[in-house]
Amino acid sequence: MNINFKIPSFTLFPYEKDLLVREVFSISNGEAKADFNKRIITTPDDNTQKIINIILKKSTFIDSVYLGGKELKTIQRLIESTTLAGKKRQSTRYLTHGMHEYRGKFNPQIARSILNILDIKPGSFLFDPFCGSGTTLLEASRLGLEAYGCDINPLAVLISKAKLNAFRIHEDKFIENIKSAISFALKNKSLSKSSSREEYLKAWIPSDILIFLENYKSFCNNFEHPEVYLIIASNLIRDYSYQEPSDLRIRRRISPFPKRHISIALLEAAEMLQEKIVFFSKFENFNSFSKATIEVQDIRKYQSNDRFFDVALTSPPYATALPYIDTHRISMVWLDLIAPAEIRPLEESLLGSREITKNENRKFFSELEKYYNILPKQEVLMCSKLAEALNEHDGFRRQAVPALILRYFYDMHKALKNILSMMKPGSSFALIIGPNRTTLGGTEFRIDTPEHIASLAQNVGWRKKELIALQTYKRYGLHAKNGINSESLLILESP
Numbered sequence: 001m002n003i004n005f006k007i008p009s010f011t012l013f014p015y016e017k018d019l020l021v022r023e024v025f026s027i028s029n030g031e032a033k034a035d036f037n038k039r040i041i042t043t044p045d046d047n048t049q050k051i052i053n054i055i056l057k058k059s060t061f062i063d064s065v066y067l068g069g070k071e072l073k074t075i076q077r078l079i080e081s082t083t084l085a086g087k088k089r090q091s092t093r094y095l096t097h098g099m100h101e102y103r104g105k106f107n108p109q110i111a112r113s114i115l116n117i118l119d120i121k122p123g124s125f126l127f128d129p130f131c132g133s134g135t136t137l138l139e140a141s142r143l144g145l146e147a148y149g150c151d152i153n154p155l156a157v158l159i160s161k162a163k164l165n166a167f168r169i170h171e172d173k174f175i176e177n178i179k180s181a182i183s184f185a186l187k188n189k190s191l192s193k194s195s196s197r198e199e200y201l202k203a204w205i206p207s208d209i210l211i212f213l214e215n216y217k218s219f220c221n222n223f224e225h226p227e228v229y230l231i232i233a234s235n236l237i238r239d240y241s242y243q244e245p246s247d248l249r250i251r252r253r254i255s256p257f258p259k260r261h262i263s264i265a266l267l268e269a270a271e272m273l274q275e276k277i278v279f280f281s282k283f284e285n286f287n288s289f290s291k292a293t294i295e296v297q298d299i300r301k302y303q304s305n306d307r308f309f310d311v312a313l314t315s316p317p318y319a320t321a322l323p324y325i326d327t328h329r330i331s332m333v334w335l336d337l338i339a340p341a342e343i344r345p346l347e348e349s350l351l352g353s354r355e356i357t358k359n360e361n362r363k364f365f366s367e368l369e370k371y372y373n374i375l376p377k378q379e380v381l382m383c384s385k386l387a388e389a390l391n392e393h394d395g396f397r398r399q400a401v402p403a404l405i406l407r408y409f410y411d412m413h414k415a416l417k418n419i420l421s422m423m424k425p426g427s428s429f430a431l432i433i434g435p436n437r438t439t440l441g442g443t444e445f446r447i448d449t450p451e452h453i454a455s456l457a458q459n460v461g462w463r464k465k466e467l468i469a470l471q472t473y474k475r476y477g478l479h480a481k482n483g484i485n486s487e488s489l490l491i492l493e494s495p
Contacts, residue, residue: 001042001043001044001045001048002040002041003040003041003042003043003048003052003065003066003067004039004041004065004066005039005040005041005055005062005063005066006062006063006065006071007020007039007061007062007063008061008077009063010089010090012061013470013471014471015468015469015470015471016061017036017061018468019060019061019110020034020036020059020060020061020062021033021034021035022117023058023060023113023116024055024059026116026117026118027054027055027058027059028043028051028054028055031043031044032051032055041055041065048067049067052072055074056072056073057074057075058116058143059074059076059116060076060109060112060113060116061109061113062076062077064077076109076112078279079094079095079276079279079280079283082094082275082276082279082280090107090109092105092107092109094108095138095163095276095277095280096138096163096164096166096167096273096276097135097138097163099159099162099163099166099231099232099235099273100133100159100162100231100232100235101238102132102156102159102328103248103324104132104315104317104318104324105132105133105135105315106135106315106432106487107135108135110470110489111136111139111140111313112139112142112143114313114430114489115139115143115145115311116143118311118428118430118491120145120310122143122144122290123144123145123290124145124310124311125145125146125147125148125308125309125310125311126140126145126146126147126148126309126310126311126312126313127147127148127149127312127419127422127423128140128147128149128150128312128313128314129149129299129302129415129418129419130151130299130314130316130317130351131149131150131151131156131157131160131294131314132153132156132160132315133156133163134149134159134160134161134292135315136313136314137149137160137163137164137292137294138163138164138292140290140292140313141164141289141290142284142289144288144290145290145311146291146292147290147291147292147293148292148293148294148309149292149293149295150294150295150296150297150299150302151294151296151297152296152299152346152350152351153296153324153325153346153350154296154332154337154338155234155331155335156324157294157295157296158227158230158231158335159231161294162225162227162228162231162232164289164292164294165225165227166225166228166273166277167277167286167289168225168286169224169225169228171274171277171278174228174270175270175271175274177220177229178229178232178267178270180219181216181219181220181223181229182216182266182267184215184219185211185212185213185215185216185219185263186212186263188211188215190211191210191211191214196340196341197333197336197340200340201330201334203242204241204242204243204250204330205240205242205330206240206241206242206257209240212262212263213233213237213262213334217230217233220233229270230335232269232270233262233266234328234334234335235269236262236265236269237330237331237334238328238331239257239258240257240258241253241330243330248323248327249323249326249327250326250330298349299351299415299418299419300411300414300415300418301418302418303418303421307421307424307425308422308424309423309424309427310424310427311427311429312423312430313430313431314430315432315433316412316415316431316433316453317350317351318352318433318434318436318449319352319404319405319408319409319436319447319449320352320354320401320405320408320438323354324347324350325338325343325347325350326343326347351408351411351412351415352408353404356400356404358396360403360407361399361400361403363403364402364403364406364407365387365403368383368384368406371383371406374410374413375410375413375456375459376456376458376459378455379406379452379455379456380406380409382447382452383402383406383409384402386401386402386438386440389440389441389443389445390441391441391442393441398439401438401440405447409452412453412456413456413459413460416453416456416457416460416462417460420494423494424494425494425495426493426495427493427494428465428493428494429457429462429492429494430489430490430491431450431453431489431490431491432487432488432489433449433453433487433488433490434449434486434487435447435448435449435450436449450467450487450490451467453490454490457490457492461494461495462492462493462495463492463493463494464490464491464492465491465493466489466490466491467488467490468489468491469487469488470486470487470489471486
């Protein structure tokens with residue numbers, strides 16, 4: 001039987017069209033096939049209704065199907081349409097995905113579609129070793145997978161927990177609690193005794209806003225799942241601080257402050273979030289969400305001899321990544337996730353960090369030979385080629401690029417080896433990763449990070465299954481100017 005289907009009004013990229021076709025085949029256990037050009041899904045006559053129900057529930061890129069003269073919307077399209085963007089273009093901030101800005105997020109639709117295509121069954125164990133703000137973990141929980149995520153960034157872990165736990169707070173209680181916390185914060189006009197934390201915050205947040213935030217925070221710590229209430233407020237701190245909101249680094253503000261008080265913005269954000277969750281509850285039961293375990297953990301140092309994960313899915317840091325910690329350090333200090341003195345050391349410790357000392361940079365040139373015994377030859381040769389391109393016109397940042405890239409390869413090599421040790425035989429590991437560009441000695445170099453990671457992965461025992469080009473959407477809002485225009489989906493398999 002042939003069933004007509006419709007795609008969203010916005011344009012799908014070529015890879016999304018391909019994922020749509022593969023997804024229909026996978027979630028129907030091979031019984032249904034989609035012809036994208038004809039907008040037709042072919043199903044066996046005796047199983048059409050069951051397959052259509054599965055497509056309506058699980059499909060990612062289909063807008064609706066036509067059956068018995070009726071147009072039936074997919075659940076995914078319905079919940080995406082709860083955001084303003086979802087009515088005009090693909091929305092990546094549906095459900096709790098938009099709770100907090102976090103650079104480097106990848107589209108939740110990609111995570112959902114990949115898990116469908118890999119045919120990961122409910123009850124399976126998923127691992128995200130660079131979980132960031134929890135994109136994969138939320139979509140995995142929706143699909144009934146028991147998810148485990150870790151990240152070295154404590155703010156990322158807290159955002160991830162908030163995204164998942166927001167569904168566990170009763171609708172009426174949530175808004176009532178927000179209003180109570182706001183009322184308390186507006187009435188109290190004092191700060192706690194001075195400390196390095198308070199002095200740091202005073203330097204970056206106007207005193208009236210800081211007093212409000214501190215009292216709001218103390219009140220919210222009495223609630224169940226306080227991280228949900230705190231993350232909503234944290235997402236507003238950039239806009240109400242002396243930091244320039246559009247800048248990734250901590251730089252003094254040049255744009256005007258918002259005209260409305262932070263308390264108004266906070267309540268509005270909470271109500272918008274609640275509207276999304278309530279609407280979603282009409283189609284999916286939160287109680288069916290599988291549990292997720294999220295920890296602050298450095299995957300390079302994590303050791304395990306057990307092989308227990310059925311699938312891994314992540315978007316790892318890029319080589320010479322942008323400043324994850326610096327971007328949100330005001331929030332991190334306010335949330336008591338880090339002391340001011342710990343900011344720089346944590347930034348330097350990130351995989352892909354751009355921070356490097358002159359001594360570390362010099363060691364690269366003196367110790368290059370030893371990496372030939374550790375890493376694949378092509379990765380070391382590439383770093384050597386970058387070093388040879390340097391000239392006297394390149395400043396310290398560019399002089400450090402070869403060492404930074406080599407350190408990135410070395411750290412990813414360790415991470416990939418550790419992840420492999422935790423996977424079941426024959427399990428899949430999908431990574432969303434893009435290339436890097438750098439100019440040294442006046443010459444531009446394209447660093448094909450996906451191919452390099454595939455090389456590093458194979459060196460530690462992974463098998464390369466597939467590498468798919470993903471065209472990316474234009475980035476909107478914070479970090480838009482730093483967006484890239486291509487990524488790749490790398491699929492590995494454990495032996």
